[in-house]
Amino acid sequence: MATPRVLSIQSHVVRGYVGNKSATFPLQLLGFEVDAINSVQLSNHTGYKHIDGQILDEKDLDKLITSMRGNNLLHYTHLLTGYIGSPAFLSKIAEVVKELKANNPNLLYVCDPVMGDDGKMYVPQSLLPIYQETILPLADVITPNQFEMELLLGQKVESIEDAWRAIEAFHGKGCGTVLVSSSTLGAKDELIALSSKKIDGKSVRVMASIPMLDAHFTGSGDLFSALTLAWLHKTGGNTQLSLDNVIYSLQAVLKRTLNKALGKEDFKYYEASL
Numbered sequence: 608m609a610t611p612r613v614l615s616i617q618s619h620v621v622r623g624y625v626g627n628k629s630a631t632f633p634l635q636l637l638g639f640e641v642d643a644i645n646s647v648q649l650s651n652h653t654g655y656k657h658i659d660g661q662i663l664d665e666k667d668l669d670k671l672i673t674s675m676r677g678n679n680l681l682h683y684t685h686l687l688t689g690y691i692g693s694p695a696f697l698s699k700i701a702e703v704v705k706e707l708k709a710n711n712p713n714l715l716y717v718c719d720p721v722m723g724d725d726g727k728m729y730v731p732q733s734l735l736p737i738y739q740e741t742i743l744p745l746a747d748v749i750t751p752n753q754f755e756m757e758l759l760l761g762q763k764v765e766s767i768e769d770a771w772r773a774i775e776a777f778h779g780k781g782c783g784t785v786l787v788s789s790s791t792l793g794a795k796d797e798l799i800a801l802s803s804k805k806i807d808g809k810s811v812r813v814m815a816s817i818p819m820l821d822a823h824f825t826g827s828g829d830l831f832s833a834l835t836l837a838w839l840h841k842t843g844g845n846t847q848l849s850l851d852n853v854i855y856s857l858q859a860v861l862k863r864t865l866n867k868a869l870g871k872e873d874f875k876y877y878e879a880s881l
C-alpha cells in the first residue's frame with residue numbers, strides 16, 4: 608500500500624507541544640508522510656501570561672495552495688485540521704477540502720474543531736458559526752471535546768444520553784464518524800470518551816472510561832485527533848479498536864509527561880510477575 612500522506616493544518620508554537628508540534632512526529636512514527644501548514648505561529652500556547660506571533664489569513668493560505676497546485680502537489684489521503692486563528696482562514700479551508708476531495712474522492716477529512724476547553728474559548732468566537740455551517744458538513748470525522756460539542760450544538764450536554772443525542776445531530780449534518788475526546792459525564796475520577804460511526808444507517812457506538820490523572824494537559828486533544836486519524840487508517844475505520852489504541856498510547860504519554868514534571872524517574876525496569 609502506498610504511504611498515506613496527511614495535510615495537517617494546525618498551530619505552530621515555538622515553545623511546547625500543541626498543534627502541528629504535537630501531531631507531526633507521532634504521525635511520522637506511525638508511517639505517515641506529514642505536510643504541515645501552520646495556521647498560526649505563536650510563542651507558546653494560549654494558556655501562558657504572554658502570547659504573541661503571527662496569524663495566517665485566507666490570502667496566506669491561498670498563496671501556499673496556489674503554488675502547490677501549480678506543482679501538482681495537492682494529492683493527499685488525509686486532511687487533518689486543528690487550531691485555526693482566523694475566521695477567513697477557516698472559511699478558505701472549506702475550499703481546500705473540496706479541492707483535495709476532487710483530486711482524491713477517498714480522502715478522509717478529520718476535523719478537530721479546536722475552540723476551547725472547560726467552558727472557555729481560546730479562539731475568536733466568530734469561528735463557531737463557520738464550523739457549524741460550513742466545516743461540519745464537509746468533515747468525515749470530528750473529534751470535539753465536551754465543551755466544543757456543546758458549542759457546536761448550541762446546547763449544554765449534561766448526561767451520556769445528551770451526548771449521544773448531540774452526536775446524532777452531528778451525524779445528521781453529514782459527519783459519518785464522531786469521537787468525543789473527553790467528557791466529565793462519568794464518575795468524579797474518570798473521563799468518558801465516546802465514539803459513533805454510521806454504518807448502513809445505524810450508529811455503532813463505543814464508550815470508554817479513562818482513569819483521570821490529577822493534572823491538566825495541553826496538546827492532549829491534538830494528539831488525540833492525530834492518533835485517531837492514524838488508527839482509523841490502520842484498522843480500516845474500526846472505531847472501537849482505534850479508540851482503544853488512541854487512549855492506550857495517550858495514557859502512556861501523559862503518565863511519562865507527569866512523571867517528568869514531578870521529577871520522578873522517567874523509566875524503570877520492573878519484573879513482571881503474578
Ligand SMILES: Nc1ncnc2c1ncn2[C@@H]1O[C@H](COP(=O)(O)OP(=O)(O)O)[C@@H](O)[C@H]1O
Binds near residue numbers: 751788829
Ligand atoms: N487529566 C487527564 N487524565 C487522563 N487522561 C487525560 C487527561 N486529560 C486528557 N487526557 C487524555 O487526553 C485525551 C484528550 O482529551 P482532552 O485533553 O480533554 O482533549 P482536548 O484537549 O480536546 O480538551 C483524552 O481522551 C484522554 O485520553
Ligand SMILES: Cc1ncc(COP(=O)(O)O)c(CN)c1O
Binds near residue numbers: 626690824826
Ligand atoms: C496554539 C494552540 N494550539 C492548539 C491548542 C489545543 O490544545 P489541546 O490539544 O489541549 O486542545 C491550544 C490550546 N491551548 C493552543 O493554545
